[in-house]
Amino acid sequence: MKTAITEMFGIEHPIIQGGMHFVGFAELAAAVSNAGGLGIITGLTQGTPEKLANEIDRCKDMTDKPFGVNLTFLPSLTPPDYPGLVEVIIKAGVKVVETAGRNPQEVLPALKGAGIKVIHKCTSVRHSLKAQDIGCDAVSVDGFECGGHPGEDDIPNFILLPRAADELDIPFVSSGGMADGRSLVASLAMGAEGMNMGTRFIATKEAPVHENVKNAIVAASELDTRLVMRPLRNTERVMTNEAVERLLEKERELGDDLKFEDIIEEVAGVYPRIMMEGDMDAGAWSCGMVAGLIDDIPSCKELIDRTMQQAEDILARMNRMQAG
Ligand SMILES: Cc1cc2nc3c(=O)[nH]c(=O)nc-3n(C[C@H](O)[C@H](O)[C@H](O)COP(=O)(O)O)c2cc1C
Secondary structure, three states: OOOHHHHHHOOOOOEEEOOOOOOOOHHHHHHHHHOOOEEEEEHHHHOOHHHHHHHHHHHHHHOOOOEEEEEEEOOOOOOOOHHHHHHHHHHOOOOEEEEEEOOOHHHHHHHHHOOOEEEEEEOOHHHHHHHHHHOOOEEEEEOOOOOEOOOOOOOOHHHHHHHHHHHOOOOEEEEOOOOOHHHHHHHHHOOOOOEEEOHHHHOOOOOOOOHHHHHHHHHOOOOOEEEEOHHHOOOEEEEOOHHHHHHHHHHHHHHHHOOHHHHHHHHOOOHHHHHHOOOOOOOOOEOOHHHHHOOOOOOHHHHHHHHHHHHHHHHHHHHHHHHO
16 A cells, blocks of 8 residues: 555555554564564663664664654653664664654754654644644654543544644644554545554564563453543553552542652553563553454564455445445
8 A cells, every 4th residue: 555654654554553662672663664564663661872772773683674763752850861862863774753742843953864754643733733843744643542642632533633634734644543454444534644553563472562461452441441640731541450540549539739759659660560571560551442452462464464454355345335
């Protein structure tokens, strides 16, 4: 399939694997890229520019297809070495950067100067327009369904995507709630040029996370995610578990007085324990409502191939309908 996104990123299929903390390592990124999508290494997970350089090298050993690096800008008391990470990305010849969090303006001149395509993840039309204004090449429009940080507007993709299509000149992909060929055709119908998947790619053979995480996603229904940290205006959609229910109880008790320190036990530093050790009650971890559509653990190639086949079948069905 040829779209503005496959052309821009030099990939075969319009499918992107979104950056994911403690999931987006070289094994997953390479598997997605080898299957014709765009795999993405998560920059901040690596820790230092040196470790990111090493991860990029490992990915290059596993694929000769294009892959990207995610740079997430988070409010932080001790900010990561963003200039160092950007330098490593440029030196390594990475072709695509997915930015997320706050406005990526300060890293754009360096990335664009190096010929890197930048896709910024946005949860609203106004942020998407801002990304377009400052020179991003594309946006990933993340609806309320998404795993991770859906923002504070709560607009689901059936509204957000056509709104983005009405306003944007640059290409965009859908993100949040995407699982299969139905998601892809629906995204294209609403004006997107491809789709981004997060949660779906965790439940794949190559995702380098503990089996407990994959099994939890398969076992979960669309009712099993919760929104946490809303009182801090840092809303995150996570899989429910003991720690999450405890966190929500604290939110109810403390109301507007809630501070980050009150929930630090449930959210800080929990990812390695969950993703690596499989301790599923260690804390809050991002997961999308799309878990309700996930009931197996295929390889990335099986997932992408069957997604494209299903999309083709739907388009053929629609053509037959139109022919009458
Ligand atoms: C476990 C997990 C960790 C994530 N970590 C990040 C991250 O570090 N940076 C980022 O930009 N997005 C992150 N995301 C969001 C994904 O890249 C993607 O936008 C989102 O998962 C799309 O929604 P879906 O899960 O419904 O497919 C994360 C998502 C999950 C599920």
